Amino acid sequence: MAAKTNTSESQIDKTSFWYGGLCGICHPGGGGTEFDRDGELYYDVTSSQFGYEKLGMMAGDVTLDGDYAEINNKSGALRAAPWDVTGVAEPDCLLCHRLDRTIDSGKNMNWIWRTATLRAKDKLEDGAGGSVPAYAAAATAAQGWFSTFALSSSVPAGKPPMATDLGIDYQVGVTNGSLVEDAEGNLRVNSASVVGTPVDYACWGCHVTPDLKKRGRIWFDEAEDVHYAGLNNLDDADVGNDIPAAASNACTYCHPSGLDHNIAKGNAELGSVRNDTDYVNFRSCRECHLPGAEKDPAAPEPTSSVHTAGHLASMSCEFCHIPYKTGVADWAVDNATTGSTISYKTNVLLSADPLNPMDPDKTRWYPAFKSKVDSDGVSRLFPVKRLLSVWWGDWDDKGTMDKSDDQIRPIALWRVRPAVAGLSPTDDDSDGKVEVNTPTEIAAYIAALKGNDSYGNQIAANPVLVKGGDVYYDATGAGQIESFDYEAEGVHTESSHPFSINHNVRTPAEALGSGGCGDCHGGGGGVGGTPVFDRLIPVDPFRESDGTPFYKTVRELTGVSPF
Ligand code: HEC
Ligand code: HEC
Ligand code: HEC
Ligand code: HEC
Ligand code: HEC
Ligand code: HEC
Ligand code: HEC
Structure with missing residues (x-):
């Protein structure tokens, strides 16, 4: 994200206005989509003033x-952000608290209407050519209170929808009963349309994309999750007691919240905001299932023998009970080769055979593991999906020999793209995806990134490629590419991002160990090995030598090696 104060266009990446229209579809209104970093409204309709004007400044x-x-x-x-055209996006309570939602073929239309409206930014019209303030109107559009709504047909598949026309019409709400007119003729939300405990669909609108892409999570499918099935009575013989998907509120069963809206959570990897509230008011697997004051009376207690033998000391419940995933997720994203994202998905780098990623059966994939602090304060192995990233940075050694103060700042992609557009790396492994991997290719990219951007400023003084745990740099300034392992050298940077996997618990019959102790023991790393500790985990999407992915075993990555 762009800083508030910049001295050149070249320092600017995504700004607050861009965040409002793109990130704001999931990072909801209020705060950063309403007030600038001086605490002023970006644009105040009551005085027709931008926030900076209130502080005595002018557009220039x-x-x-x-x-x-x-x-x-x-x-x-670069352009001036048209907050005067879009208005600002205020907190949107009904986004979660609307009861009678519109679910169309499994899609949460309330979320889609809001998203499409925000994404239109200053281009939104009312059907008659008049401008509509998209950010200000998004919450209203989300409730379906419009008589016309048109989506752009030019949005590529997989990208969030974008509206072109929106004709706000509160009469639609009055007619369907979600709005009622009071004695003075004002409209208010009908209390019958509001619910205290949001349904899963309210949460899922924003969580589906990151949950699927980051973790391969599937919801609303009783075959994929014992809790979705169990909490909605879908796993018993009685069809009459089934709770339909649209009414499920399983999310808040496990993640309760109160008026403070600190939705209870655990200790997710890559969730660094408010670590002080990790596990506060939250019951994880252990609290609900193991004997104790917080035990959920409806949760069965694990009693079978695999739960003894010290296993619960080193492995989390998730370790065995989320044995595999079926939802296709991103395993690696390459932002370096073209400056646009090329992704490598789990159905490319992995397969249904944990020991042979190239097996043609792509119906499931198996996670990696990482140690993290569990709800009782003990560190255990948890399943994670490592997202590998490949990107260009500008390496500043701060003029010291000490590597721990070095900084590798990512280069904004709008500056990378034109610079590398003329380069044509080869697809060494013929997987249909080009990759910047050989020393010759890396050298050509580094030379290009030392050039100037469209504003005449040097893109990077010391461009480096960060990939597969290593930093590739030009050692002589003459194109001699060398690399080092950044963790071993103590340089703070990242090319592997672990995402916790905590949902899609399967039936006990599918848990690791149900196939015998040999799921984990007896392989010893020899030929074949065990499906758990010798499974192959991609750690580099394309290696230097031949562009093929590089794997390590769970044994190598965790250092845990059972007999
Ligand atoms: C499709 C929905 C969606 C969009 C679009 C989205 N995010 Fe997120 N983002 C999430 C969710 C959900 C989480 C947290 C839970 C998770 O990891 O699944 C998250 C987490 C984050 C975090 C981690 C916060 C932490 O706790 O450490 C950052 C930073 C972030 N997003 C920034 C952005 C930015 C910047 C954009 C726009 C470029 C953006 N997001 C767009 C849904 C989204
Ligand atoms: C991201 C979703 C979300 C948004 C947005 C949201 N809430 Fe909530 N709210 C919740 C959840 C979750 C709960 C807790 C429900 C539970 O656990 O039963 C809650 C609880 C409440 C409660 C207590 C309800 C009760 O029955 O105990 C009130 C009141 C409330 N919210 C008001 C608001 C207001 C006002 C806004 C807008 C400023 C708002 N909420 C926005 C998710 C949301
Ligand atoms: C408007 C989009 C939106 C809605 C609706 C929404 N969330 Fe989120 N949620 C997010 C984003 C974005 C984050 C990450 C916030 C951050 O870390 O800065 C998040 C974070 C979380 C986290 C914490 C993740 C962590 O890092 O540990 C939990 C748990 C969560 N949401 C559950 C829910 C539940 C339950 C609901 C429904 C009641 C819900 N969310 C509704 C967008 C949303
Ligand atoms: C808020 C309480 C709660 C939490 C947290 C919770 N569970 Fe459950 N769990 C339940 C309940 C209730 C059931 C029974 C559902 C039903 O009616 O079938 C259940 C069912 C199960 C079952 C199926 C048992 C059987 O015999 O069919 C397994 C396995 C399981 N949970 C494991 C886990 C794991 C692993 C976690 C952590 C990711 C976890 N649970 C988190 C409450 C919880
Ligand atoms: C059976 C209980 C249960 C249900 C139901 C449940 N969760 Fe979770 N959730 C958990 C547990 C346990 C964790 C991990 C806690 C930890 O870090 O140890 C978790 C973690 C998360 C996280 C952090 C990121 C991650 O995946 O680790 C988010 C976000 C989240 N849940 C959102 C949701 C949403 C949205 C729903 C409904 C669609 C939902 N959860 C339903 C138990 C549940
Ligand atoms: C080492 C792997 C492993 C770990 C760790 C593990 N389980 Fe299990 N669990 C299994 C297997 C395998 C079964 C099926 C046992 C059988 O069919 O004999 C099972 C069965 C269960 C059952 C059904 C009742 C039973 O005992 O058969 C529940 C409930 C359960 N586990 C919950 C948990 C919870 C909660 C945790 C964390 C405290 C946990 N498990 C940790 C492997 C594990
Ligand atoms: C999901 C993987 C998994 C399964 C299934 C599993 N184990 Fe283990 N077991 C482990 C791990 C991991 C350790 C701890 C090894 C370590 O810390 O180095 C362990 C430790 C042990 C130990 C203790 C060894 C010691 O050095 O203290 C015994 C005994 C054991 N397992 C027996 C069994 C038996 C018997 C079964 C089948 C009923 C079984 N295990 C199933 C993963 C598993």
Whole structure:
């Protein structure tokens, strides 16, 4: 994200205005989509003033302001952020608290309407050519209170929808009963349309994309999750007691919240905000299932012998009970080769055979493991999906020999794309995806990234490729590429991002160990090995030598090696 104060266009990446229209579809209204970093409303309709005007500044003073500029991330062109056209996005309570939601073929239309409206930014019209303030109107559109709504047909598949026209019409709400008119003729939300405990669909709108892409999570499918099945009575013989998907509120059963809206959570990897609230008011697997004050009376207690033998000391419940995933997730994203994302999915790098990733059966994949602090304060192995990233940074050694103060700043992709557009790396492994991997290719990219961007500023003084745990750099300034392992050298940077896997618990019959102790023991790392500790985990999407992915075993990655 762009800083508030910048001295050149070249320092600016995604700004607050861009965040409002793109990130704001899931990082909801209020706060950063309403107020600038001085605490002023970006645009105040009551006084027709931008926030900076209230502080005595003029448009010319904020051309490089991260709150009032917007950079086109395709062309790199800079413009003034049109908050006066879009308005600001305020907190949207009904996004979660609307009871009678519109679910169409499994899609949460309330979320889609809101998203499409925000994404239109300053281009939204009312059907008659008039401008509609997209950010201000998004919460209203989310409730379906419109008589016309048109989606752009030019959005590529897989990208969030974008509206072109929106005709707000509160009469639609009055007619369907979600709005009622009071004695003075004002409209208010009908209390019958509001619910205290949000249903799963309210949560899922924002969580489905990251949960699927980051973790391969599937919901609303009783075959994929014992809790979705159990909490909605879908796993018994009585069809009459089934709770339909649209009414399920399993999310809040495990993740309760109160008026403070600190939705209870555990200790997710890559969830660094408010670690102080980890496990506060939250019951994880252990609290609900093991004997104790917080035990859920409806949760069966594990009693079979695999739960003894010290296994619960070193492995989390998730370790064995989320044995595999079926949802296709991103395992690696390459932002370096073209400057646009090339992704390598689990159905490419992995397979249903944990020991042979190239097996043609792609119906499931198996996670990696990482130690983290469990709800009782003990560190255990948890399943994770490692997201591998490949990217260009600008390496600043701060003029010292000490590596721990070094900084590798990612280069904004709008600056990478034009610089590398003329380069043509080869697809060494013929997987249909080009990759920047050989020393010759890396050298050519580094030379290009030492050039200037469209504003005449040098893109990077010391461009480096971060990939597969290593940093590749030009050692002589003449194209001699060398690399080092950044963790071993103590340089703080990342090319592997573990995402916790905590949902899609399967039936006990599918848990690791149900196939015998040999799921984990007896392989010894020899030929074949065990499906758990010798399974292959991708650690580099394309290696230097031949562009093929590189794998390590769970044994190598965790250092845990049962007999
Ligand atoms: C499709 C929904 C969606 C979009 C779009 C989205 N996010 Fe997120 N983001 C989430 C969810 C959900 C989480 C947290 C839970 C998780 O990891 O699944 C999250 C987590 C994050 C985190 C981690 C916060 C932490 O706790 O450490 C950051 C940072 C972040 N998002 C930034 C962004 C930015 C910047 C954008 C726009 C470029 C963006 N997100 C767009 C849904 C989204
Ligand atoms: C991201 C979803 C979300 C949004 C947005 C949201 N809430 Fe909530 N709210 C919740 C959850 C979850 C609970 C706890 C429900 C439970 O655990 O039973 C809750 C509880 C409440 C309660 C207590 C309800 C009760 O029956 O105990 C009130 C009141 C409330 N919210 C008001 C608001 C208001 C006002 C706003 C807008 C400023 C808002 N909420 C926005 C998710 C949300
Ligand atoms: C408007 C989009 C949106 C809705 C609706 C929403 N969430 Fe989230 N949720 C997010 C984002 C974005 C984050 C990450 C926030 C951050 O870390 O900065 C998040 C974080 C979380 C986390 C914490 C993840 C962690 O890092 O440990 C939990 C748990 C969660 N949400 C559960 C829920 C539940 C339950 C509901 C429904 C009541 C819900 N969410 C509704 C967007 C949403
Ligand atoms: C909030 C309480 C709660 C939490 C947290 C919870 N469970 Fe459950 N779990 C239940 C309940 C209740 C059932 C029984 C559902 C039913 O009616 O079939 C259940 C069922 C199960 C079953 C099926 C048991 C059987 O004999 O069919 C397994 C396995 C299981 N849970 C494991 C886990 C794991 C692993 C976690 C952590 C990721 C976890 N649970 C988290 C409450 C919880
Ligand atoms: C059976 C209980 C249960 C249900 C139902 C449940 N969760 Fe979770 N959730 C957990 C547990 C346990 C964790 C992990 C806690 C930890 O870090 O140890 C978790 C973690 C999360 C996280 C953090 C990221 C991650 O996946 O680790 C998010 C976000 C989240 N849940 C959202 C949701 C949403 C949204 C729903 C409904 C669609 C939901 N959860 C339903 C138990 C549950
Ligand atoms: C080492 C792997 C492993 C770990 C760790 C593990 N389980 Fe299990 N669990 C299994 C297997 C295998 C079964 C099926 C046993 C059978 O069919 O004999 C099972 C069965 C269960 C059952 C059904 C009742 C029973 O005992 O057969 C529940 C409930 C359960 N586990 C919950 C948990 C919880 C909660 C945790 C964490 C405290 C946990 N398990 C940790 C492997 C494990
Ligand atoms: C899901 C994997 C898994 C399964 C299934 C499993 N184990 Fe283990 N077992 C482990 C791990 C991991 C350790 C701890 C090894 C370590 O810390 O180095 C362990 C430890 C042990 C130990 C203790 C050894 C010692 O050095 O203290 C015994 C005994 C044992 N297992 C027996 C069994 C038996 C018998 C079964 C079948 C009923 C079984 N295990 C199933 C993973 C598993």
